[in-house]
Amino acid sequence: EGRPVCILAIETSCDETSVAIVRDGKEILSNVVSSQVETHQRFGGVVPEVASRKHVESITWIIEEAFDQAGVAPAELSAVAVTHGPGLVGSLLVGLVAAKALASALELPLIGVHHIAGHIYANQLVHELEYPFVSLVVSGGHTELVYVESEGRFHIIGQTRDDAAGEAYDKVARALKLPYPGGPHIDRLAHEASEAVTLPRAWLEPDSYDFSFSGLKSAVLAVLNQAGMKGIAFEPAAVARGFQDSVVDVLVEKALRAVQAYGAKQLLLAGGVAANKGLRERLGSRCAEAGVPLLAPPLSLCTDNAAMIAAAAFLKYRRGQFAPFDLKAEPLLKL
Ligand code: KG4
Numbered sequence: 001e002g003r004p005v006c007i008l009a010i011e012t013s014c015d016e017t018s019v020a021i022v023r024d025g026k027e028i029l030s031n032v033v034s035s036q037v038e039t040h041q042r043f044g045g046v047v048p049e050v051a052s053r054k055h056v057e058s059i060t061w062i063i064e065e066a067f068d069q070a071g072v073a074p075a076e077l078s079a080v081a082v083t084h085g086p087g088l089v090g091s092l093l094v095g096l097v098a099a100k101a102l103a104s105a106l107e108l109p110l111i112g113v114h115h116i117a118g119h120i121y122a123n124q125l126v127h128e129l130e131y132p133f134v135s136l137v138v139s140g141g142h143t144e145l146v147y148v149e150s151e152g153r154f155h156i157i158g159q160t161r162d163d164a165a166g167e168a169y170d171k172v173a174r175a176l177k178l179p180y181p182g183g184p185h186i187d188r189l190a191h192e193a194s195e196a197v198t199l200p201r202a203w204l205e206p207d208s209y210d211f212s213f214s215g216l217k218s219a220v221l222a223v224l225n226q227a228g229m230k231g232i233a234f235e236p237a238a239v240a241r242g243f244q245d246s247v248v249d250v251l252v253e254k255a256l257r258a259v260q261a262y263g264a265k266q267l268l269l270a271g272g273v274a275a276n277k278g279l280r281e282r283l284g285s286r287c288a289e290a291g292v293p294l295l296a297p298p299l300s301l302c303t304d305n306a307a308m309i310a311a312a313a314f315l316k317y318r319r320g321q322f323a324p325f326d327l328k329a330e331p332l333l334k335l
């Protein structure tokens with residue numbers, strides 16, 4: 001017991017600069033997220049060079065803001081945590097340098113966190129986890145089914161062979177002339193649709209937990225091209241609905257099959273695409289039918305944020321898993 005454990009965490013792996021202070025792995029004292037979406041919007045996607053420059057511009061005031069909002073003094077911190085991969089190398093480096101500077105000035109231990117472990121343990125901020133569990137991680141950069149045998153022991157049982165689910169959402173949205181990031185727009189359109197365009201589902205080999213979304217994306221583009229060539233008016237909502245149905249179908253069926261095959265006690269949803277209403281609804285009803293407890297973070301903790309990094313770091317802190325001060329940025333870090 002004794003003194004509370006206060007962890008300051010930094011997340012800069014992609015286009016969100018975020019700093020959080022979390023007490024005892026559960027209580028979010030602050031979670032400041034500064035999104036660069038507006039900056040990248042006009043390019044239709046994240047431009048790595050621009051992203052790292054933006055992180056440099058904002059990291060210092062975001063750290064100050066996180067302290068202010070938490071009402072915590074630097075001397076009250078127990079450790080400094082940072083995402084060291086995977087992600088854009090220039091972006092990761094900004095967070096790493098800031099974390100090392102802070103940890104060394106305050107003489108605190110440094111904790112390196114894998115970005116995906118952060119997404120998974122976002123659930124720990126609001127739920128009680130029971131091992132073993134399966135996590136469906138769906139974001140702009142990742143689509144993975146992870147079997148988590150016990151605390152911190154991850155086994156990737158399936159992953160995308162091409163585009164990540166969020167990436168497919170963003171590309172299809174772009175083809176439909178929707179703003180970046182397109183996921184939420186497609187989600188909304190899909191719910192407004194009165195009909196759905198029929199699109200393929202990539203089940204792959206019968207026993208595979210892998211995913212593939214590039215064929216689906218091409219099928220959407222082919223539908224749009226054909227309509228354009230023949231001058232046929234098409235319903236963007238029907239395309240959005242067909243696309244979403246196809247993505248959700250495959251994600252939900254493979255996740256449930258994994259839960260059953262691995263004898264998991266829970267299914268944890270994680271990552272930016274976990275905010276998708278269609279996915280949440282369908283997973284919710286399928287899990288209820290199958291008697292599988294489904295956990296998902298609130299929407300604000302699904303997309304990139306530093307509170308989730310602090311949550312994962314708290315577990316490492318309890319185990320004394322600290323990082324050396326020459327901790328490297330690893331764009332392709334394995335879970
Ligand atoms: O986890 P995240 O914030 O960043 C990565 O680590 O990639 O995920 C961002 C992704 C984007 O591709 C965005 O379009 C998608 O999450 N996204 C959604 C929804 N909200 C965000 N995709 C589908 N439906 C949503 N409601």
Ligand code: ZN
Nearest residue numbers: 119139272304
């Ligand atoms: Zn992420």
